[in-house]
Amino acid sequence: MKKNVKNNVDWVGYIDWELESFHGDDYSIINGSSQNAYLIREGKNVLIDTVWAPHRFEFIENLKKEIDLNDIDYVIVNHGEVDHSGALVDLMKEIPNTPIYCTPNAVKSLEGQYGKHDWNIHTVKTGDSLDIGNGKSLVFVEMKMLHWPDSMATYMTGDNILFSNDAFGQHYAVEEMFNDKADQCLLNREAMKYYANILNPFSPLVAKKIKEILAMNIQIDIIAPSHGAIWRDNPLQIVEKYAQWADAYQENQITVVYDTMWEGTAKIAHRIAKEIHLQSPDTVVKVFNCAKSDKNEIMTEVFKSKAIAVGSPTVGADMLSSVAGWIHFLKSLKFVNKKAAAFGCYGWGGQAVKIMQESLKDAGFEVIDESIKSLWNPDEGDYDKAENFVKSLLK
Known part of the structure; x- marks a missing residue:
């Protein structure tokens, strides 16, 4: 079931209320989670990320209800980890010639996990862009080690949406989808838990990347991560928290x-x-x-x-x-x-x-x-x- 994010951008992911652990059993899930994928319908139709393999068939069937798969012009792989790419192999069986955009390291990740396929892959780096029509573009930003070497974010001009993948996310199931609709205590707790247990080892890189994104001087109206709530109410609040958390954070x-x-x-x-x-x-x-x-x-x-x-x-x-x-x-x-x-x-x-x-x-x-x-x-x-x-x- 789709949920509208903004204008011609819809959430088409999977909310997993029953998930109890992640990264094997290395990360505990207490309040559910989600795998967020997004469908953009402008002059071009773009799918950003997919879902974890256990939910791949449901994901593809739901996607077919929203769009003829052959009408998808581009697939963006922000990160090759299986919770984001798990449906990709079966999806590409349906639309084998559709261009895939990702980083060079993501190619290594996808081929290492799923074998080599004759996919139409285009590699990108920070600053590269893709015209999607109606005066809008996707701009790619490499996010190395946030939290894998292949990670990147995708910024959509016009609607000013940053699809941030694992950065700024939480393992938290939010049916209402947006941060202003979520339980604020749980949201902040799960965002901090996610940072402390997954991203903290890369804090120097987090601080550097935040400065790089802010230096791009782009307007960010929505931050749409790959797990948990989407930040639409004062979205930069989570960026500010990351900046604090990356700076040798401590309380009394x-x-x-x-x-x-x-x-x-x-x-x-x-x-x-x-x-x-x-x-x-x-x-x-x-x-x-x-x-x-x-x-x-x-x-x-x-x-x-x-x-x-x-x-x-x-x-x-x-x-x-x-x-x-x-x-x-x-x-x-x-x-x-x-x-x-x-x-x-x-x-x-x-x-x-x-x-x-x-x-x-x-x-x-x-x-x-x-x-x-x-x-x-x-x-x-x-x-x-x-x-x-x-x-x-x-x-």
Whole structure:
């Protein structure tokens, strides 16, 4: 079912209310998602992106209800990842000679995933344009590493729509389609979660690309991403947020993350949280057991934090595997300008705290010297260490 975006531009994508995970099981979906594709009908008819392969046949059948497929003049592939290109192979079986416009890297992506086909592919770079009639054009902007090397955005003149693909999107199902119709708390939360867990490693490139787009001095009335709500009410608000998020973002928050074997490390985690509140009542404190809580939700809180405290007991002369895996994911997100500390219980060796400290340094955090190591179970002496521990985190 189509939904009108503006004038002769319609949304023809798929809303997935039941989706629970993405990128395999690496990204949690809590509020549904969508794969946004767009159909432009001007002097030329243009399809921008498709949908994920599980929905390809429904997508094509719905598209046929809107337009004779043979009347599609151009197909734009902004990004070759399967959630955007999954219907392309079956679509091109119907219209094999239709020109496809994408970046050179997108050709590698499409051929690598679907094999080589005798498609009519035209490669483009930033600044290239395509006349679509009625005085309007599509202008292409390469978006390398936002978040794949092949990514690009497409700007439609006249209607001033930026089809931004994965940039500025959210994994969020919005039947009402537009940002001003969405639940604002969920919209902002899902936009930040998307940035923190997917785009944060590329923050220097995000900042550079935003400056490049703004330097083009183009009017942007709508930002139409490939997931979630379309930004029509003050669309540049999400661009401004990206600029903030890309600049070593933090709020007045500390997040405590731990796993525990026999609750001793959990007790220390809760004491640290209490001490943070005592020393700095205005600081937001969040506490998570990383073995029981959603890792993407935790990382969103880490993204907001100025400091973190990470805890694990020692087992097998190391930290728990749950904590080790969590820190490995933490490292991949390349957070900057944040402090960290380590704590935990032990019975024999007690190596976990030092190993966590080194791992957190490797993840790019400024690690304080203070730690809390408790033999067997924490006592008042261990709890007393929380005062200096927290003072150092708050400095």
